[in-house]
Amino acid sequence: MPQRRIIGFVTLTAALGLGVFLLPAAAGMLWGTIGAASVTAVAYGIHQHRPARRAPWLLLGSGLAVLAAGDVAYAIAATSSGQVHSLLADVLYVSLFPLLTAALVQLTRSSAIIRDRSGLTDLLAVVLAVGLVGWTQLVAPALPGTGLSRVEQCVLVSHVLGGLLVLVVMVRLAVAAPRNVAVLLLAVGAAGLLASDTAYAVAELGSGWRPGGPAELGWLVHYLAWGAAALHPSMTRLTARVDVPPDETAATRVGLVALASLTAVVVLFAEAVAGAVLDGVVIAVVAGLSTVLVVTRVVDARNKHRHAVRRERHLRETSTSLVGATGSAQVGEALRVMVAQMLPAGTPHRLVFALYRPPGRRTDDLDFVWSPRVDLDQPLPTNNTPRRSLLVETRLLPAVLVEPLGGLPATIVASLTPGAESVAGRGGAALLVAADRDTLVASRDVIEVAAGQATLALQRLAVTGAAHRRDRDRYLDLVAGNTNDGVLIVGDDDRVNYANPAFWRILGIESQAFATWRDIIHPDDHEQVDRALRAVRAEDESSGMDVQWTLRRSDRSRVLVEVNCRPLLAEPGPPGVSITLRDVTDERRREWDLLRRRLETTAPGLNRRSLRRRFR
Incomplete structure (x- = not known):
């Protein structure tokens, strides 16, 4: 479908362009129609493809509209009064380049095409300096014999110099992205604009410009190529934001830019010493453009510095919070605060913690x-990159995550477990931050570094917790290791935090590390255990409760135990339930045997059978 629109637009523009050469009397109306078609194509491309930043494309469309209006004004002046020059057309033509300059400033911000425009601004400064020297030394000495006024001379230099700058920027974009169709079309259009402007300037320096010549093909190519570029889907990559690399400008390049910025001053001084300033307007224009480039360079450097300082401050605050964290809840809170501070105010975003544990395996x-x-x-998902985070489309994540992430378009998946591949294969935890793609690209490095620091904090907590549990288990082994009563500590997540050797002897099984009580107790006995644990956890007091359980051993025999359950609400460490089990199977069997013998030796005359039935 996009190809059909592009083919239709190219066909219409080519037909109108053919009419310009075949019907010179209607050239003004045809040029206006061509410009309107190009502006419409740009507007439709913005609406259809929705680029990340619309400003550069709106400015390019405005430039096409101004150029078309200048063509119409020029044609009207030529047909109505016979004048080759029109003041309105000249004003419109000159106003084209400020719009294109603003569009190029927006277009060359960090994107998928050019990640850092500092090199481009340096190149443009050198081009301006060379163009000024070439104009003053080669072109300006030949102008007095042409009969052109100062205003007309300024219009000529603005056409050539402005077209040259636009072409340099577009060629730089095309070199950076040789496979991007939209960039190539913009470069072709810029080349057409410069070619026609140069032909116009040469004709004006000679016998004068005559409309309808083949030199006007460049302007037709300009309209056609820029309109088609806006219609092509690749136009969105021109403003798709990516990570901005650190600025490592060499000292030699800074010196070259400084010399280029001083060129206008040197030329002005040389002409003043020679006796008269002949190119004051041109020098002023070049000096103004050089100032714009220098200001752009300074603003970019300031923004990078401000972003770096802000990032360093938030990372320092997050690191302080993570160092003092005493539990995973505080680690999560530190990450939530950091993400809220890093993202621009009012940015819609969602933060979710994801935990994947492979079946039958504990990972932490x-x-x-x-x-x-x-x-x-x-x-x-993972793409096996060396980074600890992934930037993916939210729709590609598991369906259970889409709703918690609010349906936002993009998500950063930052691992919170050691190893870049841990979230994907071995299981582990991850931090997920969802927002629009541009915002996440700008904040990805900070989120990734904070996730790495949180991983270290979680490792510290895990190692500290393991050491505490080891010391606790040693103490409990000293206290309860040699008793015949089984001691079991069950956490709120039903995990067995401690079990002494007597407990395993009672059940007739071997010790199982990292098991839950459901993995140890026979499924037929789950109901009575679960009922007792629920009752204990519902109590606020620590007095506990006494019950009797009949448990099935691994050899399918039954064991009768007296159980005391007590909540560990006020004890140090994680909450849970302390369970003490005493095997009373043999004791109950001896009691029944003693009772049976008593019944067997009852005095004659008593109904022994009824007594047995009563105590059965």
């Missing part, structure tokens, strides 16, 4: 007390 020794948290049953 830390309880992730996070909110909002999503437990995954499948790994997150």
Whole structure:
């Protein structure tokens, strides 16, 4: 469908251009129609493709509109009064280049085509300096014999110099992205504009410009190429934001730019010493453009410095919070605060913590007390990059994450576990931040560094927790390791945090690391255990409760245990339930055997059968 629109636009523009040469009397109306078609193509391309930044394309469309209006004014003046020059047309033609300058400033911001425009501004400064020297030394000495006024001379130099600058920028873009169709079309259009403007200037220096000649093909190519560039889908890459690399400008390049900026001053001084300033307007224009380039360079440097200072401050605050974190909840809060501070105020975004644990395998020794948290049953996507984060489209993530992320277009997936591949294969935790793509690109480095620091904090907490549990287990082994009563500590997540050797002997199984009580107790006995744990956890007091359980051993035999359950609400460490089990199977069997023997030795005359039935 986009190709059909481009073919239709090219066909219409070519037909109108053919009419310009075949019907000179209607040239003004035809040029206006061609300009209107190009402006319409730009507007439709903006609406259809929705680029990340619309400003440069709107400015390019405005430039096409101004150029078309100048062509119409020029044609009207030529046909009505017979004048070759029109003041209105000259004003419109000259006003084209400020619009194109503003468009190029917007277009060369960090994007998928040019990540840093500092090199481009340096190149333009040198081109301006060379153009000024060439004009004053080669072209200006030949102008007095042409009969052109100062205003007409300024219009000529603005046409040539402005077209040259536009072509340089477009060629630089084309070199940076040789496979981008929109960039190539913009470069072709800029070349056509410069070619026709140069032909116009040469004709004016000679016998004068005559409309309808082949030199006007350049302007037709300019209209056609720029309109087609806006219609092509690749136009969105011109403003798609990417990471901005650090500015490592060499000292020699800075010196070259400084010399180029001083060229206008040197030329002005040389002409003043010679006796008269003949090219004051041209020198002023070049000096103004050089000032714009220098200001652009300074503004870019200031923005980079401001961003770096802001990023360093937020990372320092986040690092301080992570160093003092005593639990995973504080780590999550530090990350939430950092993301809220880094993103521009009012930016719609969502933050989600994702946790993937492969079935039957525990991947950490830390309880992730996070909110909002999503437990995954499948790994997150990965592209095996060396970075610790991925920037992906939200729709490509598991469906369970789409709703918590608010349906925002792009998401950063930053790993919170050691190893860049941990979230994808071995399981682990990840920080997900969803927002628009431009915002995430600008904040990706900071989020990635903060995620790395949070990973270290989580590792520290895991190692500290493991050390505390090891010391606790050693203490409990000293206290309860030699007793015949089983001691079991169950966390709120049903995980067995401690079990002494007597507990495993009672059940007749071997120790199982990182197991839950459901993995140890036979499924037929889950109901009675679950009922007791719910009752204990619902109590606010620590007095506990006493019950009896009948548990099935691994050999399918039954064991009767007396159980005391007590909540560990006020104890140091994570909350849970302390369970003490005493095997009373043999004791109950001896009691029943003693009772049975008593019944067997009951005095004659009593109904022994009824007594047995009563105590059965």
